[in-house]
Amino acid sequence: MRIDIVSVFPEYFRTLDLSLLGKAQEHGLLQVTAHDLRDWTHDIHHSVDDTPVGGGAGMVMKPEVWAECLDELLGMDEVPDTVEDGQSSPAVLILPNPSAPLFTQRDATELSHEEHLIFGCGRYEGYDARLPEYYRGRQVDVREYSIGDYVLNGGEVAVCVMLEAITRLLPGFMGNPDSIVEESYTGAQSLLEHRQYTKPAVWRGHEAPPVLLSGDHAKVDRFRRDDALARTSEIRPDLIEALDCADLDKADRKTLISLGWEVSGSHPRRMAQKNTEQCA
Template structure:
């Protein structure tokens, strides 16, 4: 897979390349990540401007986005934009995207981007939640991470991805998880998990998954 990222903050992505899972994928030639600095494609010296019709904030202009994509001259499978007012991103979408070969992410900033970019350039829009972040790099990173770990060969054990609670998009809540030590500062692991009675353990896990689900509804 090749992931292209159009961004105003190329330094934001530097540490990403040292993240163990991504570093391993790049080394194994399973993944390529290409960063494109948007200011390199500006006409004149303005990357943003005031909105037509008045209002607060600055809007990213269409020209630099268009110029960058035209210069890349790549037939992308999807051109993706993360924005709060879009379809909610989920694991089912992550699975679909993980099977693509070439994806472009456009990271927003300021008040937003020119609507013509959304109407005529972007092919998919997603939201990671109904809240506003400082820049689009943060939400884009969330989506990229969820995609990369699903690519065969990236994780040491692919079953780690397949057994995740949300893998099949069933939004199944995880039961409480415990490991050693049995006792830490008077906090103990439930005795049922040490009983060896697997039928009772399964019942306990189902019950606590249900309790957890009710808690967060």
């Protein structure tokens, strides 16, 4: 996989040379290059932003600077407005944006199969809104993602988050590929992962669940599945509601019913709470 990152702070991405991402680059699984957006400016001040049209606070990143950069990285011709119908760019352009749809594990899985990803890091009030619109019109697969309901100073942190989620799914990236099989949000039945424990069995008066020490693999698997269902029910009930009841076994149904879910329909739904209040 080839990854290009565009930022006004390319040095931020030196952290990608560490840990598993660094080893993956050393082993040739991926190639990561961080580019300085200011290299595509032509004025003495290397300006990448300007005041917003219509007034308002802050500065907006200039589309012409971004376009010169992206045209080069996308390998587009010098006359960018001439493109044949059906022709598309082999790269996916990803632009972090707090106003965009939430980035999910499903997105990470899909993008892990791509050969070339280009990430653009916005700053200030973000990039000109015409930028993604223009490249979509040029048959580029443009993705805008948010990583949460909050605002950052720039897209660099968001890009690092997405990169970790995507690249760890590449074949050969993880030392033990089984470690990603039962993670949160993974698989057709997307649940939060069960809690994890290690030795000692008793630590500062807190004991790991005895069933995990029983040696009975079936009981261990059932305990972990029930724990995942319970955690998901408490923290992310929307994921429970998205489950297909046809995929639930008898033990799953029993656990969900005990947690207050109705499982007789196509998807689980919360049982109606009985009104115990007496009328005055």
